[in-house]
Ligand SMILES: *[C@@H]1O[C@H](CO)[C@@H](O)[C@H](O)[C@H]1NC(C)=O
């Protein structure tokens with residue numbers, strides 16, 4: 411009898427171990443971590459939620475911030491080279507934030523606030539428009555490590571994707587982190603029901619200009635947009651012509 415109870419308890423313990431547990435927020439992650447060019451960085455200099463405006467960083471890159479109260483923010487700016495038309499790079503800008511947790515198996519899980527994330531996709535030579543949409547992507551990193559970079563002599567964060575492959579190395583840029591408010595910024599979901607009747611001139615002011623290219627940028631003539639407000643499948647889309 412006793413051994414049967416022991417066996418049941420053991421199998422119960424084994425079950426618990428299969429499910430990775432959430433651990434206290436790790437302190438070694440706290441800060442803003444930028445890729446090498448150090449010009450893409452989370453916070454208000456990248457995304458302005460009040461005016462729905464991205465400021466294009468000088469160089470492509472990525473940035474992650476983690477706060478001591480378990481929140482994250484993420485900024486991506488990727489230029490996609492176009493070998494056929496070198497003058498026509500595509501650009502993707504993505505921003506999201508939410509909460510994160512470290513699990514007992516060493517992994518990191520990022521849970522974005524779905525209504526807050528934004529993406530701007532531009533392909534100026536193929537399309538006249540850039541597409542500004544909501545964006546949310548839950549992320550799992552299999553593991554991470556914080557080391558001191560021998561060459562730069564600053565803390566470096568190595569994040570490993572779900573499949574174990576490394577993300578580009580990130581370097582500590584700010585501590586405490588540079589982050590926008592961590593609460594929901596854009597509770598717009600309930601407004602989408604009426605949005606398909608909204609014409610451009612009737613847009614709420616804070617959605618009219620959602621993207622401005624930084625002054626002096628190359629090919630500035632190819633990169634300008636104004637907004638039209640559409641809905642598709644219940645989500646908000648902004649098109650820029
Ligand atoms: C989150 O992303 C998924 C997948 O792209 C999409 O289907 C869903 O509508 C998004 N949610 C919100 C609130 O935007």
Ligand SMILES: *[C@@H]1O[C@H](CO)[C@@H](O)[C@H](O)[C@H]1NC(C)=O
Pocket residue numbers: 444448564581582583584
């Ligand atoms: C990266 O940029 C931030 C903000 O401008 C600055 O404080 C930091 O020193 C920079 N880090 C490196 C390694 O250049």
